[in-house]
Amino acid sequence: MANDWHADPLVWGHGPRLLEVFLEPTCPFSVKTFHKLDDFLAQAGESKVSVRIWFNSQPWHLLSPIVTRAIVAASTLDGGKETAKRIMAAVANRREEFVFENHSTGPNRDATPNDVLKRLEEASGVALTQAFEIPDLDSEIKRHTKYARQNGIHSTPTFMIDGLVEPGMGSGDKVAEWVKRFE
Template sequence: MNDADRAKPAELVWGHGPQKLEVFLEPTCPFSVRASRKLMPLLAHVGEERLTLQVHLHSQPWHLFSGILTRCILAAAALPDGRDRAWHTLRTIGDHREEFEFSQHCEGLNMQTTPDELIVRLEVYARLDLARPFRLSGVTEAMKAHARHARENGIHVSPTVMLDGAVDDRFQSGQSVEEWAALLG
């Protein structure tokens, strides 16, 4: 295995402020999709000098393609400009959610979809080459790191928000950006 095979995906961190907001998202969860759409507007609202925003991917088994799609996002993070490409990939999945999720978590058109077909579908929507970085050992290590961080912090569902290192259940996906900003204090 060469160094290129070990390419480490970029961390999904924006801003550099003293307050840290960590958000655990599952790519196809409708509540995670709704929460993800608030993150960049929230950062713009409160300012990058005030807030550090970190996204963690939290694969969940009842979203049956979750592991494959999480790995695709981390594969995008291993590309040049990885953080932004990973964010674009996460948002692309949310924007085309029905193409990447089973109906009722167990049926529908996606029952006949293979992992390779799913990757190709995402490559078309995202306009990125994900198949090669999908297989990198660095992506495997990143997947394990995201899962380990969630377990170590008692994260079970998505979206979950941690504020300054503690889970904060006040943040709900149905709230507005302004409500989230007010929760930051």
């Protein structure tokens, strides 16, 4: 495959204020955060804020690297970030298909990377295999990881507002509480 691919940045909204969220796509707390982002953007105003998702894969979520690569791969396809969002939503809505029980057991231990990719394709309706196989796609995944590390991000979800980590902001907060931070 030629090196003519482009990963669409996972940014929604076009406002001057920036909420960056560092997510692990299979983490229950990241899933809770993901489900609130559209509501946050609607309440805060797309012309006032921008939301950017970064991935910070966690080693205890054992299928995370495959899922993360699939999401980034989806961002290279037609629809870009919206196609990637379909994969994120499929994972969020069917999380049990992409995690191990107690981080170590259960039927997903028998799943191969191809099984996980097939589940993602079936759950989202997005054909991912060709994009998943882009030889240097890992450069984009490494960019996410490097950015997280440069900002001292080690766990997910983590929130940054206008470049500063917000340790008091969490997935359990109401969306209205997030919006108040931008008023």
